[in-house]
Amino acid sequence: MTTSFSPSHDHATVAPAAPTAVPTAVPTAAPQYALRLKQPAFWNTPNPAMEERLLAHWRATGQRQQVDAERQGQPRYWLLDGPPYANGNAHFGHLLNKTLKDVHVRYASVCGHTVTWRAGWDCHGLPLELAVEKRHGPQAKQDPLRFMRQCRDEATHWKDLQASAMSRLGLMADMDQPWLTMDPAREAASLSLLLEMWQAGLLVERHSPVHWCPACRSALAASELEKTSKERLETFFSVPFAPASCEAMTRRAREQGAAWPDGPLHLLSWTTTPWTLWANAGFGHPQAGALSVATLAGGMRVVLAVRARERLLRDYPAMFSHAGHEFDGALDFAGLRGLSLAAVSPLTGLAAPLLAADFASESEGSGFVHLAPAFGPDDFALHETNGVRLDCHVGKDGRLMDVGDVPMPAALQGATLEVASQVSCDLLAQAGRLVHMERKSVETTMCWRHKKAVFYRASGQWALDMHKGFDGCPEGLAQRALAALDATVFLPDEKARAPLALMMSTRRFWTLSRDRLWGVPLPFFRHAASGELHPDTAAMWRELVERVRTGGVEAWQAFAAPPGYTKSAQSVDVWFDAGAAWHSAAEEGGAQADMVVEGQDQTRGWFLSSFLLHAFKSPLPPFKKVMTHRFVVDEQGMKFSKEKGTAPDSGALFAQSGADVFRLWVCSQDVGDEMKWSGTSLKQATQDAKDWRSFLRFHLANMENRADAARPPALRELDRLALHKLQEARSQWHACMEGGRFYQALSCLAQFRQWASSEWFELSKRTLYCAKDGSADLASAQWALRESFLLCTQMLATVMPFACEEAYLAWPGHPKASLLLHALAAHDVPPAMDAALRQAESMLAWRRSLQALVERARGLVEKGTPVCLAFGASPDPHSEEQLRALFPGCFVLPDDHANALDAWEAGPAGDAAPVRAGKPAVRPHRCGRCRDYVRASLDDQGLCHQCTVEVVR
Ligand SMILES: [Zn+2]
Numbered sequence: 001m002t003t004s005f006s007p008s009h010d011h012a013t014v015a016p017a018a019p020t021a022v023p024t025a026v027p028t029a030a031p032q033y034a035l036r037l038k039q040p041a042f043w044n045t046p047n048p049a050m051e052e053r054l055l056a057h058w059r060a061t062g063q064r065q066q067v068d069a070e071r072q073g074q075p076r077y078w079l080l081d082g083p084p085y086a087n088g089n090a091h092f093g094h095l096l097n098k099t100l101k102d103v104h105v106r107y108a109s110v111c112g113h114t115v116t117w118r119a120g121w122d123c124h125g126l127p128l129e130l131a132v133e134k135r136h137g138p139q140a141k142q143d144p145l146r147f148m149r150q151c152r153d154e155a156t157h158w159k160d161l162q163a164s165a166m167s168r169l170g171l172m173a174d175m176d177q178p179w180l181t182m183d184p185a186r187e188a189a190s191l192s193l194l195l196e197m198w199q200a201g202l203l204v205e206r207h208s209p210v211h212w213c214p215a216c217r218s219a220l221a222a223s224e225l226e227k228t229s230k231e232r233l234e235t236f237f238s239v240p241f242a243p244a245s246c247e248a249m250t251r252r253a254r255e256q257g258a259a260w261p262d263g264p265l266h267l268l269s270w271t272t273t274p275w276t277l278w279a280n281a282g283f284g285h286p287q288a289g290a291l292s293v294a295t296l297a298g299g300m301r302v303v304l305a306v307r308a309r310e311r312l313l314r315d316y317p318a319m320f321s322h323a324g325h326e327f328d329g330a331l332d333f334a335g336l337r338g339l340s341l342a343a344v345s346p347l348t349g350l351a352a353p354l355l356a357a358d359f360a361s362e363s364e365g366s367g368f369v370h371l372a373p374a375f376g377p378d379d380f381a382l383h384e385t386n387g388v389r390l391d392c393h394v395g396k397d398g399r400l401m402d403v404g405d406v407p408m409p410a411a412l413q414g415a416t417l418e419v420a421s422q423v424s425c426d427l428l429a430q431a432g433r434l435v436h437m438e439r440k441s442v443e444t445t446m447c448w449r450h451k452k453a454v455f456y457r458a459s460g461q462w463a464l465d466m467h468k469g470f471d472g473c474p475e476g477l478a479q480r481a482l483a484a485l486d487a488t489v490f491l492p493d494e495k496a497r498a499p500l501a502l503m504m505s506t507r508r509f510w511t512l513s514r515d516r517l518w519g520v521p522l523p524f525f526r527h528a529a530s531g532e533l534h535p536d537t538a539a540m541w542r543e544l545v546e547r548v549r550t551g552g553v554e555a556w557q558a559f560a561a562p563p564g565y566t567k568s569a570q571s572v573d574v575w576f577d578a579g580a581a582w583h584s585a586a587e588e589g590g591a592q593a594d595m596v597v598e599g600q601d602q603t604r605g606w607f608l609s610s611f612l613l614h615a616f617k618s619p620l621p622p623f624k625k626v627m628t629h630r631f632v633v634d635e636q637g638m639k640f641s642k643e644k645g646t647a648p649d650s651g652a653l654f655a656q657s658g659a660d661v662f663r664l665w666v667c668s669q670d671v672g673d674e675m676k677w678s679g680t681s682l683k684q685a686t687q688d689a690k691d692w693r694s695f696l697r698f699h700l701a702n703m704e705n706r707a708d709a710a711r712p713p714a715l716r717e718l719d720r721l722a723l724h725k726l727q728e729a730r731s732q733w734h735a736c737m738e739g740g741r742f743y744q745a746l747s748c749l750a751q752f753r754q755w756a757s758s759e760w761f762e763l764s765k766r767t768l769y770c771a772k773d774g775s776a777d778l779a780s781a782q783w784a785l786r787e788s789f790l791l792c793t794q795m796l797a798t799v800m801p802f803a804c805e806e807a808y809l810a811w812p813g814h815p816k817a818s819l820l821l822h823a824l825a826a827h828d829v830p831p832a833m834d835a836a837l838r839q840a841e842s843m844l845a846w847r848r849s850l851q852a853l854v855e856r857a858r859g860l861v862e863k864g865t866p867v868c869l870a871f872g873a874s875p876d877p878h879s880e881e882q883l884r885a886l887f888p889g890c891f892v893l894p895d896d897h898a899n900a901l902d903a904w905e906a907g908p909a910g911d912a913a914p915v916r917a918g919k920p921a922v923r924p925h926r927c928g929r930c931r932d933y934v935r936a937s938l939d940d941q942g943l944c945h946q947c948t949v950e951v952v953r
Pocket residue numbers: 213214215216217447448449450451
């Protein structure tokens with residue numbers, strides 16, 4: 001024994017439960033008859049207190065370092081930890097994720113790899129800024145440098161709390177040297193990567209509408225958005241055509257020989273965001289389709305698409321004065337081309353052009369859409385191609401502001417978008433222009449973090465151009481990432497692949513700018529007058545990288561702007577920091593991680609950013625394998641809520657049931673689906689843990705104690721069969737583990753356990769308890785059990801590291817300081833069964849076929865008396881001893897005669913050996929030692945013949 005760890009047990013005062021089939025009344029008066037009954041210091045009940053002791057022991061003995069030393073020179077396995085955000089306590093989802101990672105890593109380790117797994121945390125960004133403002137007050141940001149240090153402290157605080165909760169799981173992760181996005185070295189690496197991308201021309205500046213969250217006060221990347229159903233306003237309003245435009249339309253109609261009304265006309269326009277009317281820049285219409293002139297209920301004549309009028313007439317009959325139609329098809333949208341039509345912007349009174357727009361449709365609204373290039377990417381395209389005006393009258397906080405270009409009532413200053421919409425509609429109504437307004441529920445885009453609706457807002461942003469080619473990669477980041485995705489293996493299913501591919505192929509720009517302090521800066525200096533970037537940007541950037549390497553991103557605060565230049569206040573999207581982990585973590589294991597394991601929501605987050613950034617450096621995928629999982633929900637399938645107090649308390653769970661039970665539960669789940677956690681699942685997992693522990697305990701009580709005992713020259717067929725089945729289970733286990741199907745891997749092992757408990761152990765007990773020391777059968781059984789113990793604990797330790805280590809250390813013969821220092825020997829597919837094994841297997845099948853008969857017969861015998869199995873003549877008769885071994889607890893008669901049983905049940909018809917089971921006519925003798933029922937008289941000590949031979953007097 002090479003460790004001082006003593007497996008003394010908190011249950012030590014409780015009498016351990018005896019193995020089930022062990023006779024309870026062993027003749028105590030005759031110690032020389034003693035059976036071989038050991039009581040290992042390892043019990044069936046999960047033992048949280050022992051887990052705590054093992055954690056302390058592993059830490060004190062430097063177990064991870066010992067494993068590293070043991071595996072030195074072996075192939076490396078790098079699991080890259082996708083970082084949780086260092087804000088808030090660790091929740092069940094974190095613990096689930098870390099458990100899955102740990103199972104992968106333990107599997108790699110037991111297969112002989114040197115494992116690298118540094119726990120990671122994402123430490124920059126808004127949630128931390130908000131937490132610091134909450135802790136230190138809203139004025140905290142006034143001193144940016146101090147604020148950044150407070151953010152650093154805040155992140156450290158949460159990181160430590162999460163690490164301590166996660167450590168309780170017994171992770172093999174390096175928690176002492178975690179990787180943090182806020183490590184100055186990593187901040188410098190991110191900044192340096194960004195510089196390279198800027199120099200390659202991929203980082204471009206765009207003044208364009210981007211998704212904007214007023215609560216974040218920042219632009220959001222596509223990966224920070226989600227969809228929900230929300231109410232919005234549908235607003236129809238009339239817009240007077242400029243008089244010259246009315247005339248032009250009349251002229252065009254006459255030219256075409258069609259009738260057209262005289263007098264003023266309006267166009268019927270439509271919007272879902274009335275607050276954008278203050279930035280109206282024109283009206284878009286479809287490229288084709290017929291026009292109609294309809295009379296509104298108030299008598300006003302409006303122009304709209306024929307198909308739109310038909311639809312509106314059906315949906316809102318009160319909108320029009322009559323159901324007829326006038327001038328249908330006199331003009332069509334294509335015919336408006338070249339007329340340079342204009343209308344008068346509602347609310348602002350500015351002239352606004354009519355433009356053909358691909359996105360305008362006859363099947364939505366009226367056919368005419370109001371254009372506000374600052375607040376919609378489609379509208380913005382018209383700004384870029386047709387030069388329509390771009391006004392942005394909404395601030396970062398999502399409130400209206402006066403930008404001077406458009407007249408706006410004072411009441412709207414500082415109004416929210418919702419208020420502004422209502423006021424705008426009221427003003428339209430007062431002017432007699434509001435034709436129809438209603439609230440409709442539609443799919444809306446929300447901020448992932450704030451669950452609040454986002455809107456498009458034009459602002460100056462730096463973005464990565466995903467399509468632009470660069471040196472060595474003419475196809476650009478997105479195409480290269482897509483190719484890399486093809487070369488990536490997804491586990492346990494392919495669900496994440498398609499959404500990732502879709503996001504890679506459809507997003508042209510990745511908006512990187514964030515209006516935040518706490519993060520990697522976008523280190524630009526802009527000329528106060530010309531707006532041009534400083535000519536020495538690259539050199540200053542390189543210098544900043546060096547300063548950040550030692551001083552952290554705080555160094556940017558001290559970086560003075562050159563005279564005449566202003567300094568950027570924007571920082572980089574946190575997904576950039578996290579997504580560059582492979583780059584800044586090269587010391588962990590090279591450029592390509594073997595495995596990453598994250599929740600499916602990371603398809604739009606960390607997975608995406610990692611693939612895109614890795615594509616800048618290499619055509620290879622950043623990870624060889626990606627495992628995704630769903631989330632833990634309650635019994636009803638609902639998300640756990642911290643606010644409602646429905647989230648399980650992991651601390652209490654670990655204290656009461658231990659981490660092994662939780663880990664076992666995780667590994668019993670199909671992680672590709674939502675995992676339901678409830679009291680019932682805890683009970684089931686606890687029972688599973690007990691079954692596993694009882695299985696290990698049987699080994700400990702009966703197996704060969706010497707670690708170096710040689711394989712006996714002859715093994716019992718039953719033991720050979722057991723080892724064969726174990727090898728088969730191992731083969732299947734490997735396949736399932738490789739595929740990330742942990743629940744199936746566990747079930748392969750459980751099947752072996754169930755078979756072993758019901759047949760192998762059951763039929764070996766007589767040998768193990770009673771056989772003479774040194775007998776060949778005993779040596780075989782003990783040796784096979786030791787093989788099974790070593791193999792099973794190594795495989796099972798991926799899931800239940802505590803129980804397996806505890807069992808290992810409770811084995812007096814354990815050769816190493818820890819089970820983890822063992823590695824599985826190379827595994828070949830087990831050879832096919834030979835004739836003797838097939839014979840043993842068919843014998844067991846025969847036994848199984850008679851179990852129902854034995855059960856039925858139990859009803860015929862009094863309590864405390866055995867069922868008698870009487871076998872008729874068979875072509876291949878068994879000896880009484882063989883039959884006794886096969887049916888322990890029964891009284892067997894190998895040669896049935898008519899009067900042997902008083903009452904009986906007949907065995908399966910057509911069996912080669914006819915059998916009856918029931919109440920014996922003559923009471924059998926029961927051996928005082930082995931407790932077998934025998935026909936022959938016992939000796940003067942009350943022993944059966946076999947025991948007489950076995951007991952040395
Ligand atoms: Zn937000």
